[in-house]
Amino acid sequence: MIDRYSTPELRALWSEASKYRAWLKVELSAMQAQAELGEVPQHAHADLTAKAAADPLDEAFALRVAEIEAVTRHDIVAFTTALTERYGESARFVHHGLTSTDVVDTAQNLLLDESLELVIADVQAMHTVCRDQAVKYKHTPTVGRTHGIHAEPMTFGLKFLNWMATLERDLERLNAARERVRVVMMSGSVGTYAHVSPEVEERVAALWGWKAAPITNQTLARDRHAEVLSALAIFGTTMEKIAVEIRHLQRSEVREAMEAFGAGQKGSSSMPHKKNPILTENVTGLTRLLRGYLVTGLENVPLWHERDISHSSAERVILPDAVQAASYAARRLTNVLKNLVVFPERMLKNLNDLGGLVFSQRVLHLLIDEKGMGREAAYAVVQRNALQSWETGEGLRELLKQDPENPLSDHDLDQAFDLQWYLRQVDHIYRRFGLE
Template sequence: MIDRYSTPELRALWSEASKYRAWLKVELSAMDAQATLGEVPREAHTELVAASERDPLDEAFAARVAEIEAVTRHDIVAFTTALSERYGDAARFIHHGLTSTDVVDTAQNLLLDESLALVTEDVRALREVCRTQAATYKHTPTVGRTHGIHAEPMTFGLKFLNWMSTLDRDLERLHAARERIRVVMLSGSVGTYAHVSPQVEEMVAAAWGWRVALVTNQTLARDRHAEVLSALAIFGTTLEKIAVEIRHLQRSEVREAMEPFGAGQKGSSSMPHKKNPILTENVTGLTRLLRGYLVTGLENVPLWHERDISHSSAERVILPDAVQAASYAARRLTGVLKNLVVFPERMLKNLNDLGGLVFSQRVLHLLIDDRGMAREAAYAIVQRNALQSWETGEGLRDLLKRDPENPLTDDDLDRAFDLQWYLREVDHTFRRFGL
């Protein structure tokens, strides 16, 4: 991911040096188990642990691995060679009985686990902002829209509450995906444990509080990674859903809410009056990447026989990019919602702009329930007057009052056009969330 759309924590986590530290953690954990089983000298493991703490793998080590790999054309061979150079003779017991993918896949799981923990923190922060804003605007009337057209009254707080509820499901999916990826694979070439005892894998998993992959070939099954990317992509759709709503509400014709506009900010190089929703447009674009990464992740699942490496090159891009895009977009949207500029008066004006058309269903029900009219006849009265209101701009109530076929009294119409009647159950929905 380019620096512009990455977060500092994840940029550091997915650096080359960090990757090699994860590889070393796998190697040392396996070596620890093998030493316990008497398969390698305990002294060698102790020496390597002390050396790695005294002289941790850094960017200089990563550069040396790159130099060696330019000759070997094999990253693990380059890695183990560089380890021997750095830490001496004890490193010859590294990678004993393992195959490259044992280390690469298990270490990648370590990075994904840490990444998903960070993304989860970002989702929780976004959820908390939605919760705060839901409470703030719990009773702020606005017009609900379906198909982009005015439908019926609701409150602005309900939008935030709906987003918060969606984010709760995103958190559940991210937790499940994180659990799916927290597995250790140390089964050797083609997964037969011919050169490494199954106990090594089990001991490493127990030490980490993880599980073992119950059966593997020479690679960890990629449906696990697809599940991670799926959770991130679905989270992306939540981000986009929120972002698109803010973009619509900021339109000049609507102007019910808008992104914060900082002092000194410029909206256009040519039109000084412009205030554009650039932050939420940016979020929308990043979520498209998340869906694209998922497509590639799904295509990585079917590999040839016990393994090929057609997935490898793609994963070097999509896995770090996906978690970074999700984290960056979440933080950006959190800032937007936290500092959202809201115009309640404009919301009320827009709600009333169509002359009471949004109250048509209440009129329909009063004709049916209180006056005993057949639904078809009642609907015909309301629709006839509503369409005339659309065409002439005259208020629906005034038209109904003059309609000789309308039996509703002034008191009935007062009830029909009562805004608060539409909002009377809002508290009930909020109580479901403890608000």
């Protein structure tokens, strides 16, 4: 991911040096298990562990691996060669009985696990902001829209509550996907444990608090990675749903809420008056990437026989980019939501802008329930007056009062056009989430 759309933590985590530190953790854990089983010398593991702690793998090591790989054309061979150069004789017991993918896939799972921990924290932060804003705007009236058209009254807080509920499902999916990749694979060249004991894999898994992959070939099955990308992509759709709503609310014709506009900020190089929803537009663009990464992740699942490397080049891009795009977009959107500029007066104005048309269903029900009209006849009365209100701008209530076929009294119309009647169940909805 380019620096513009990455976070410092994930940028560091997916660096070459960090990748090699993850590879070394896998190798050292395997050596520890093998030493406990008497398969490699105890002193070799202890010596290599001490040297690695005193002289951690760094960017200089990563550059050396790159130099060796330019000759060997094999990254793991370059890695083990560079380890021997750096740490000496004890490194000769590294990679004993393992195949390259045992190290690469298990280490990649380490990076994904840490990455998802960071992304989950970002989602939780967004959830907290949505909850706080839901409480703050619980009783702020606004107009609900369907198909982009005024529908019926609701509260602005309900939007945040809905987003909060969606984020809770995102957290469930992300946690499940994280658990799916918390597995260790150390099964050898085609998954038969011909040169490494299954107990090595099991001991490493126990050491980490993970699970041993129950069966593999030369790779860890890529449906696990597709599940991670799916959870990230679905979380992306949540962010886009929120971002698109804010972009609509910031439109000049609507102007019910907007992104905060900082001191010194410029909205346009040519139009000084502009305040554009650039942050949420940016989020929308990044979520498109997340969906694209999922498509590639799904195509990585079917591989030839016990392994090919068609997935490898793609994963070097899509896995670090997906978690970084998700984290960056989440932090950006959380900041937008936290500092959102809200205009309750404008919401009320827009709610009343169509002369009471948003109360049409209550009128319809009173005609049916209180006056005994058939549904078709009642609908015809309300729709006839509503369409006239659309065309002329006259208030629906005034038109109904003038309609000789409308039997509703002034008292009845007071009930029909009561805003609070529409909002009377808001407290009940909030109680479902333990909010008052």
